[in-house]
Amino acid sequence: xxxxxENHMKHLLKHALPPVGHAEPxxxxxxxxxxxxxxxxxxxxxxxxxxxxxxxxxxxxxPTVVPVFLYYL
Amino acid sequence: MASxxxxxxxxxxxxxxxxxxxxxxxxxxxxxxxxxxxVVFRWILRIVRDRGAAEDxxxxxxxxVYKAHARFEPARGFEPWARTIATRVALDWMRSKHPEQxxxxxxxxxxxxxxxxxxxxxxxxxxxxxxxxxxxxPKLRIAATLAVVEELPHKEVAEALGISIAAVKVRVFRxxxxxxxxxxxxxxxx
Numbered sequence: 725x726x727x728x729x730e731n732h733m734k735h736l737l738k739h740a741l742p743p744v745g746h747a748e749p750x751x752x753x754x755x756x757x758x759x760x761x762x763x764x765x766x767x768x769x770x771x772x773x774x775x776x777x778x779x780x781x782x783x784x785x786x787p788t789v790v791p792v793f794l795y796y797l
Numbered sequence: 798m799a800s801x802x803x804x805x806x807x808x809x810x811x812x813x814x815x816x817x818x819x820x821x822x823x824x825x826x827x828x829x830x831x832x833x834x835x836v837v838f839r840w841i842l843r844i845v846r847d848r849g850a851a852e853d854x855x856x857x858x859x860x861x862v863y864k865a866h867a868r869f870e871p872a873r874g875f876e877p878w879a880r881t882i883a884t885r886v887a888l889d890w891m892r893s894k895h896p897e898q899x900x901x902x903x904x905x906x907x908x909x910x911x912x913x914x915x916x917x918x919x920x921x922x923x924x925x926x927x928x929x930x931x932x933x934x935p936k937l938r939i940a941a942t943l944a945v946v947e948e949l950p951h952k953e954v955a956e957a958l959g960i961s962i963a964a965v966k967v968r969v970f971r972x973x974x975x976x977x978x979x980x981x982x983x984x985x986x987x
Contacts (some may be wrong), residue, residue, distance in 0.1 A: 748835055757856050
């Protein structure tokens with residue numbers, strides 16, 4: 725596509741799409757936000773679960789390390 | 798006009814608020830929501846062009862922000878981080894829609910190019926452009942909307958999409974080329 729064509733397409737798009745400007749939400753979103761948080765309470769991040777599983781597996785495979793690990797906590 | 802001291806105090810207050818938010822304080826999240834939800838809403842609206850959907854997606858974005866509070870890096874700033882999450886949420890929404898669904902009614906206000914003066918031709922170009930633009934893959938559509946229509950700096954678009962500036966330019970180019978090709982296939986000579 726030539727530069728002229730590209731500019732023409734840009735011009736067409738820019739004139740076809742209405743600008744968003746400084747639009748604001750029509751409704752108060754905070755009550756809906758609270759409902760959304762109540763529906764699905766925040767779960768611990770998946771990385772925390774992976775780390776916890778890793779520690780548990782490590783403790784099962786190498787039980788003798790557990791006292792040493794606890795000593796250094 | 799706010800004095801330098803007042804601005805400095807406001808910045809310090811916001812920084813403290815963001816730090817509390819990062820530590821998971823609910824009241825800090827509420828304050829962050831009220832301070833930034835308008836910006837996030839407008840960002841999403843630019844992408845999805847549907848007010849109702851933009852409101853719902855703003856809530857979804859802040860829900861993900863709330864869940865990810867511990868990963869927030871204050872040095873990066875809240876809005877760039879929120880824009881990245883919002884873009885991902887908007888992209889998921891666009892992918893979930895039927896790919897050939899035209900844009901919402903009123904999406905294309907008017908084609909006011911000086912080259913086209915006949916109202917019938919204008920209407921035809923508007924409708925077909927709407928259809929062709931709606932058929933673009935969401936990734937290309939987002940890049941074209943933000944970089945071309947909204948004229949946002951490529952750096953900002955790249956950060957929001959999580960890609961390089963060069964990749965943004967490539968996506969915009971591909972979007973325009975594909976739009977042109979589709980319009981020509983529909984019989985619109987450009």
